[in-house]
Amino acid sequence: MSKKDHIHEVLLQYAPLMARIAATHEADQALREDLLQDISLAVWHSVENFRGDSSMKTFIAKVAHNRAVDHVLKETRRQDRHNLSDPLLDLVSTDSHQHSDNTYDLMTAMRRLPLKFRQVISLQLEGFNQAEIAHTLGINEANVAKRASRARVQLQKLMEQ
Amino acid sequence: MDPLLEQWQKDYKNATPKLDTAALLSQITSARKKQSIKAWFDLVAGTFVSLFCIYALIFEATSTPEQVLYAILTPLPIGFSIWAFLKRKKLIKSNILDVNALLLFKKQQLINQINYWRLNLIGCSILWAALCITAAVSVLMYNHSTIWLTQICIGTLVLIATLARYLHLKLNFKKKLTLIENLK
Numbered sequence: 379m380s381k382k383d384h385i386h387e388v389l390l391q392y393a394p395l396m397a398r399i400a401a402t403h404e405a406d407q408a409l410r411e412d413l414l415q416d417i418s419l420a421v422w423h424s425v426e427n428f429r430g431d432s433s434m435k436t437f438i439a440k441v442a443h444n445r446a447v448d449h450v451l452k453e454t455r456r457q458d459r460h461n462l463s464d465p466l467l468d469l470v471s472t473d474s475h476q477h478s479d480n481t482y483d484l485m486t487a488m489r490r491l492p493l494k495f496r497q498v499i500s501l502q503l504e505g506f507n508q509a510e511i512a513h514t515l516g517i518n519e520a521n522v523a524k525r526a527s528r529a530r531v532q533l534q535k536l537m538e539q
Numbered sequence: 540m541d542p543l544l545e546q547w548q549k550d551y552k553n554a555t556p557k558l559d560t561a562a563l564l565s566q567i568t569s570a571r572k573k574q575s576i577k578a579w580f581d582l583v584a585g586t587f588v589s590l591f592c593i594y595a596l597i598f599e600a601t602s603t604p605e606q607v608l609y610a611i612l613t614p615l616p617i618g619f620s621i622w623a624f625l626k627r628k629k630l631i632k633s634n635i636l637d638v639n640a641l642l643l644f645k646k647q648q649l650i651n652q653i654n655y656w657r658l659n660l661i662g663c664s665i666l667w668a669a670l671c672i673t674a675a676v677s678v679l680m681y682n683h684s685t686i687w688l689t690q691i692c693i694g695t696l697v698l699i700a701t702l703a704r705y706l707h708l709k710l711n712f713k714k715k716l717t718l719i720e721n722l723k
Binding site: 386389390394397398410414419420422423424437440441443444445447448451454484493494497500502505513515516530533 | 543544547548550551552554555556558560563564566567570571574631632633634635636637638639640641642645714715718719722723
């Protein structure tokens with residue numbers, strides 16, 4: 379298998395994971411698609427640097443979260459330049475309709491969480507363990523546990539609203 | 540895993556946006572090709588301009604000041620191309636940083652950016668002052684006013700643009716830093 383084919387296979391295999399991470403960080407569809415493209419491109423560039431010190435899935439999640447944080451920084455600055463109120467909230471929650479569907483509620487609530495909590499809970503829901511989450515975020519496991527428990531409480535509160 | 544988390548996990552997986560993977564693959568293949576062409580174009584253009592400067596230095600320059608000017612100009616385009624190439628590499632490498640390391644990288648980038656523009660402003664001010672002194676001497680001694688006036692006008696515009704960029708960055712520096720800190 380050629381290098382290009384291998385990268386294509388990796389991208390196809392992990393596209394749903396990357397799409398979910400993009401959706402957790404961006405509600406606007408056009409911006410989300412841009413973010414997904416940015417993540418995919420970053421994964422393509424980075425796969426060559428994969429040394430196998432974690433699973434491929436963890437590696438992809440790390441790159442995806444890296445790009446998502448960069449996106450949040452850029453979008454917050456952009457919204458700030460246009461003097462929009464509460465840019466972080468606007469950025470992460472541009473959905474205008476309230477659905478009764480559980481999935482919609484979960485995603486809406488997740489986008490309202492502070493970034494550090496959102497990252498931990500989204501990785502947890504992807505099925506990563508504490509060590510893998512710690513590796514992705516660059517924090518220690520105790521910190522992951524603390525953030526996860528706070529994230530859970532906040533998410534529950536948001537979903538009950 | 541407790542039932543609530545299990546339910547959330549199911550909902551989260553169900554929330555996967557619809558994907559056209561073939562289109563995505565074609566888009567990023569094309570984006571990557573464009574990036575690659577741009578990188579090569581930058582490098583080739585920089586090399587070409589530097590080679591032209593060498594040609595001008597050897598075959599076109601007729602006086603020592605012209606030779607000195609071309610000698611100074613020669614390494615700049617290729618140097619800029621190499622700098623852009625290395626910067627691109629560094630940015631690609633930053634994609635594999637964990638979130639915490641990325642935020643530290645962004646913070647350092649912000650500090651470097653403001654230092655870069657501060658140095659740029661100082662350099663531009665010195666060059667502008669030197670240009671004004673040279674112009675004054677030239678106008679007073681040789682009465683070559685038009686060419687010097689044009690150069691001072693261009694230099695002043697560059698200085699104003701540099702000053703504006705620096706002040707803009709300085710004004711927003713704290714806000715940007717706070718934003719990075721808040722994401723940690």
